[in-house]
Amino acid sequence: QVQLQESGPGLVKPSETLSxxxxxxxxxxxxxxxxxxxxxxxxGKGLEWIGNIYYSGSMKYNPSLNSRASIxxxxxxxxFSLKLTSVTAADTAVxxxxxxxxxxxxxxxxxxxxxxxxxxxxxx
Amino acid sequence: DIQMTQxxxxxxxxxxxxxxxxxRASQSISTWLAWYQQKPGKAPKLLxxxxxxxxxxxxxxxxxxxxxxxFTLTISSLQPDDSATYxxxxxxxxxxxxxxGTKVEIK
Numbered sequence: 001q002v003q004l005q006e007s008g009p010g011l012v013k014p015s016e017t018l019s020x021x022x023x024x025x026x027x028x029x030x031x032x033x034x035x036x037x038x039x040x041x042x043x044g045k046g047l048e049w050i051g052n053i054y055y056s057g058s059m060k061y062n063p064s065l066n067s068r069a070s071i072x073x074x075x076x077x078x079x080f081s082l083k084l085t086s087v088t089a090a091d092t093a094v095x096x097x098x099x100x101x102x103x104x105x106x107x108x109x110x111x112x113x114x115x116x117x118x119x120x121x122x123x124x
Numbered sequence: 125d126i127q128m129t130q131x132x133x134x135x136x137x138x139x140x141x142x143x144x145x146x147x148r149a150s151q152s153i154s155t156w157l158a159w160y161q162q163k164p165g166k167a168p169k170l171l172x173x174x175x176x177x178x179x180x181x182x183x184x185x186x187x188x189x190x191x192x193x194x195f196t197l198t199i200s201s202l203q204p205d206d207s208a209t210y211x212x213x214x215x216x217x218x219x220x221x222x223x224x225g226t227k228v229e230i231k
Contacts, residue, residue: 046211046222046223046224046225047160047168047211047213047222047225048222049213049220049221049222052220060217062220063125064125096167096168098167100215101173107156107215107216107217108173108174109158109170109173109174110158110160110170110173110174110213110215111158111160111168111170111213111215112170112173112179114167114168114169115167116166116167117167
């Protein structure tokens with residue numbers, strides 16, 4: 001069973017770049033069985049899908065982030081990462097990494113495994 | 125973008141009650157819908173995928189139905205452990221959107 005663990009700074013200054021990493025165990029980021037996904041949840045708010053990446057390197061992002069997000073894979077470390085540029089207080093949130101389980105390479109199972117989440121505050 | 129609208133935003137019910145949460149999509153999404161349960165301070169937990177498929181370890185009192193634009197999550201007999209916020213989630217190659225959540229409280 002895949003397990004995920006987020007890591008990264010808990011505090012980022014406005015206008016800087018937020019960088020988070022998700023370490024994968026019990027599976028490999030080279031697997032064709034998952035989209036590797038980032039989601040966030042602002043304080044007291046609902047869930048927001050940020051984007052995902054496939055083992056092939058294909059990426060999709062939430063258009064509402066105005067091209068500020070980028071997701072990458074590091075197969076040597078079995079990790080995937082999120083960078084969010086030009087952050088503001090509105091980017092303060094709990095950030096989750098998750099897997100979206102696929103069936104023969106197609107969307108099917110939804111977000112079936114989640115990390116515990118990491119809190120990121122944007123403040124000077 | 126496809127919008128997902130959940131109702132109600134909160135509900136309060138007694139142990140043993142039947143509870144229904146509705147999720148409406150702004151356009152047809154076939155059955156590309158999942159339901160999650162989130163308890164305070166925890167990550168969401170997948171309950172149902174593809175509108176009506178229950179995850180193996182999820183109690184059978186949970187069920188999902190619907191297709192197109194209207195979907196429901198039903199808890200047939202509410203238990204104290206079901207106190208949580210529930211989210212619907214549309215997932216596809218073209219878009220991914222969550223509903224705003226429904227908080228379920230036990231009276």
